Amino acid sequence: MEVSFKHEIEQLRLGEGDTFHGEGILAITKALLQSGVSYIGGYQGAPVSHLLDVMVQAKSLVAELGVHVEACSNEASAAAMLGASIHYPVRGAVTWKSIVGTNVAADALANLASPGVTGGVLMVIGEDYGEGASVVQERTHAYAMKSTVLLLDPRPELATMVDMVEHAFAMSEASNMPAMMELRIRACHVRGSFTCRDNRRPAVSALAPMAEPGSFDYGRLAHPPSTFRHEKLKTEERLPAARRYIVEHGLNELHAGRHHDIGIIVQGGIAPALLRSLQQFGLADAFGQSDIPLLVLNVTYPLVPEQVAGFADGKRAVLVVEEGSPEYIEQEIATHLRRHDLPTTLHGKDMLPAAGELNTEAIMHGLLSFLDRHAPQVHTQPVATMLAATRDRRQQAAARLDAALPTRPPGFCIGCPERPVFSAIKLVQQEVGQVHIAADIGCHSFATFEPFSLGHSILGYGMSLASRAGVSPMMQRRVLSIMGDGGFWHNGLLTGVQSALFNGDDAVLLIFKNGYTSATGTQDIISTPGKRVKAAAGDKLASLTASDRTIEDTLAGLGVQWLRTVHSYRVAAMRDTLREAMTTSFPGLKVIIAEGECQLERQRRVRPWLAGLLSRGERVVRVKYGVDEDVCNGDHACMRLSGCPTLTLKDNPDPLKVDPVATVIDGCVGCGLCGENAHAATLCPSFYRAEVVQNPRWHERVVDAVRQLALRLLQPA
Numbered sequence: 001m002e003v004s005f006k007h008e009i010e011q012l013r014l015g016e017g018d019t020f021h022g023e024g025i026l027a028i029t030k031a032l033l034q035s036g037v038s039y040i041g042g043y044q045g046a047p048v049s050h051l052l053d054v055m056v057q058a059k060s061l062v063a064e065l066g067v068h069v070e071a072c073s074n075e076a077s078a079a080a081m082l083g084a085s086i087h088y089p090v091r092g093a094v095t096w097k098s099i100v101g102t103n104v105a106a107d108a109l110a111n112l113a114s115p116g117v118t119g120g121v122l123m124v125i126g127e128d129y130g131e132g133a134s135v136v137q138e139r140t141h142a143y144a145m146k147s148t149v150l151l152l153d154p155r156p157e158l159a160t161m162v163d164m165v166e167h168a169f170a171m172s173e174a175s176n177m178p179a180m181m182e183l184r185i186r187a188c189h190v191r192g193s194f195t196c197r198d199n200r201r202p203a204v205s206a207l208a209p210m211a212e213p214g215s216f217d218y219g220r221l222a223h224p225p226s227t228f229r230h231e232k233l234k235t236e237e238r239l240p241a242a243r244r245y246i247v248e249h250g251l252n253e254l255h256a257g258r259h260h261d262i263g264i265i266v267q268g269g270i271a272p273a274l275l276r277s278l279q280q281f282g283l284a285d286a287f288g289q290s291d292i293p294l295l296v297l298n299v300t301y302p303l304v305p306e307q308v309a310g311f312a313d314g315k316r317a318v319l320v321v322e323e324g325s326p327e328y329i330e331q332e333i334a335t336h337l338r339r340h341d342l343p344t345t346l347h348g349k350d351m352l353p354a355a356g357e358l359n360t361e362a363i364m365h366g367l368l369s370f371l372d373r374h375a376p377q378v379h380t381q382p383v384a385t386m387l388a389a390t391r392d393r394r395q396q397a398a399a400r401l402d403a404a405l406p407t408r409p410p411g412f413c414i415g416c417p418e419r420p421v422f423s424a425i426k427l428v429q430q431e432v433g434q435v436h437i438a439a440d441i442g443c444h445s446f447a448t449f450e451p452f453s454l455g456h457s458i459l460g461y462g463m464s465l466a467s468r469a470g471v472s473p474m475m476q477r478r479v480l481s482i483m484g485d486g487g488f489w490h491n492g493l494l495t496g497v498q499s500a501l502f503n504g505d506d507a508v509l510l511i512f513k514n515g516y517t518s519a520t521g522t523q524d525i526i527s528t529p530g531k532r533v534k535a536a537a538g539d540k541l542a543s544l545t546a547s548d549r550t551i552e553d554t555l556a557g558l559g560v561q562w563l564r565t566v567h568s569y570r571v572a573a574m575r576d577t578l579r580e581a582m583t584t585s586f587p588g589l590k591v592i593i594a595e596g597e598c599q600l601e602r603q604r605r606v607r608p609w610l611a612g613l614l615s616r617g618e619r620v621v622r623v624k625y626g627v628d629e630d631v632c633n634g635d636h637a638c639m640r641l642s643g644c645p646t647l648t649l650k651d652n653p654d655p656l657k658v659d660p661v662a663t664v665i666d667g668c669v670g671c672g673l674c675g676e677n678a679h680a681a682t683l684c685p686s687f688y689r690a691e692v693v694q695n696p697r698w699h700e701r702v703v704d705a706v707r708q709l710a711l712r713l714l715q716p717a
């Protein structure tokens with residue numbers, strides 16, 4: 001992992017009374033250390049990646065405190081770590097991206113929540129919902145309800161978030177329930193400050209290990225008949241204990257307001273958007289004081305029935321501002337109002353969007369309906385006019401932009417080693433025909449966009465080979481499954497490879513071995529040879545070394561008999577290997593490993609090294625590709641095969657030709673794909689390869705001078 005968190009790690013050392021300045025997710029990380037955690041684990045994923053990334057790099061700090069840090073192989077292994085807390089008075093925290101990560105962790109989570117915990121447990125969950133999200137849109141709330149797990153959704157203000165971390169551990173211990181804290185993208189990246197406390201060295205830790213294991217207790221196993229008792233404990237003891245804690249410590253915020261006959265109940269994480277929306281109506285100030293009474297739920301599960309009923313009592317109407325679908329909180333509140341025999345009218349998803357992020361504009365629409373109906377004294381016309389004008393402007397802009405702008409889908413980095421492989425897939429399909437492609441999570445899913453449009457389904461991280469099992473038996477041509485090395489270790493080895501081998505399936509798997517889980521921030525994996533490569537002073541430009549064969553050895557050990565490793569930039573060789581895999585008479589699992597280091601990581605390593613060479617006046621050679629505009633015929637076949645952002649168009653300099661010609665702009669990293677494609681697909685000979693020499697040697701200067709002279713003599717003035 002090349003990104004350095006040196007500054008952030010210094011912040012984690014701050015002590016009592018110091019002021020922390022920074023991002024929400026780092027404040028949470030600091031709060032974990034202040035809470036005396038014994039261990040921290042997790043699986044990276046936006047928007048919570050930094051928590052684990054920072055802890056992995058903060059080796060000396062965690063060693064001083066005795067905190068164990070584990071970079072888990074997936075979310076299930078992270079959730080399973082929490083099992084320590086079933087028996088021992090140790091606090092533990094893990095992190096992952098939800099909802100996908102929670103799905104993976106669900107088995108361990110249910111088996112943790114059933115016996116309950118002794119030491120406090122906190123899962124820091126990246127609630128990747130709404131604008132900017134990269135996963136299926138579902139809510140973590142469902143897991144909290146079904147497994148009886150505390151769910152905190154703190155107001156995204158650093159001091160509140162830090163307090164809630166401490167309360168989450170204490171409430172978990174008071175109720176024996178594990179706790180989850182959901183953090184949306186904005187909560188993770190909001191910046192602010194809070195006053196620190198000292199980091200706490202845990203009583204039980206790697207520095208102070210326990211002498212003996214806990215005594216055997218069948219009641220702590222998630223096995224029948226214990227599970228029947230657990231079910232009763234959940235409802236009869238744990239939930240009431242959690243509710244007592246919420247009330248006694250004032251975790252949910254009650255704000256009075258002068259319009260006391262109406263009220264709003266809001267998730268803590270959405271509270272800033274609600275207050276900003278109220279401000280547009282003149283019903284809140286810039287400091288968050290609201291004229292309408294608010295119940296801000298920093299804990300969204302469990303709700304406290306008496307608190308909800310007490311808030312609604314005496315009000316004509318209450319609006320629930322809850323993001324996502326289904327509206328679990330609103331439904332539960334309706335139940336509590338009914339059970340308390342309250343006549344308060346309840347609104348929520350009848351006035352707010354059922355799906356999608358609740359940004360300020362969406363909430364303003366809901367407030368407009370609510371206020372017009374229940375607070376006619378509020379002058380809402382200015383906001384109604386503003387919303388209508390915004391809608392009109394958006395429609396006009398959309399009408400204009402649709403016609404004028406081409407779409408610009410996301411794509412691979414410049415020089416990405418995965419791009420050439422998809423060029424090869426396009427080429428091989430011209431020979432063997434179109435094939436069903438089972439795609440996967442990872443950077444390679446960018447190939448589902450233009451110019452490749454390759455991939456029929458994505459069923460989960462590392463699931464491509466497994467998903468093929470339902471398709472390939474009904475296909476005349478073999479199905480091609482694509483997986484990254486991150487996905488392979490996360491899940492694909494067991495769910496896909498093991499299953500295909502066990503069933504003797506006739507399947508083709510293509511694994512991208514780029515050395516990292518690149519899509520989540522290029523974290524190291526077990527097959528990362530990077531540390532050795534990065535340390536090799538004379539080998540800074542080396543790609544992954546052929547000697548690192550962790551994936552190949554694992555596959556061979558499992559019994560894969562048809563296994564080929566091909567460098568991903570060798571387009572013709574990759575096309576030929578793919579053709580062989582799709583047509584060979586070998587009936588079992590065929591695996592192709594596309595080997596080529598993630599370009600993002602490579603550039604991070606290479607650029608400082610090159611800058612160092614240049615600053616010392618040493619010779620540096622950079623490779624660039626270019627297009628001879630006199631030869632380019634303007635058919636753009638090279639672009640349809642590549643999709644590299646630095647291979648683009650420019651006006652044809654020939655006044656007799658109208659088609660724009662291809663050109664390579666600044667930014668080309670000289671990966672060589674242009675040349676490989678031109679060769680493999682027999683394209684026009686317009687590409688050239690140039691070497692840009694900086695700080696040339698004396699004889700190179702002499703040769704250059706001779707060449708320049710010859711050119712001047714041969715070219716007419």
Ligand code: SF4
Pocket residue numbers: 411412413415416417418443514518519598599600601
């Ligand atoms: S991060 Fe690495 S693997 Fe991902 S698109 Fe960029 S170069 Fe390719």
Ligand code: SF4
Pocket residue numbers: 414415625642644645646647664667668669670671672673674675
């Ligand atoms: S050689 Fe071609 S594909 Fe590679 S970075 Fe340059 S323009 Fe892009």
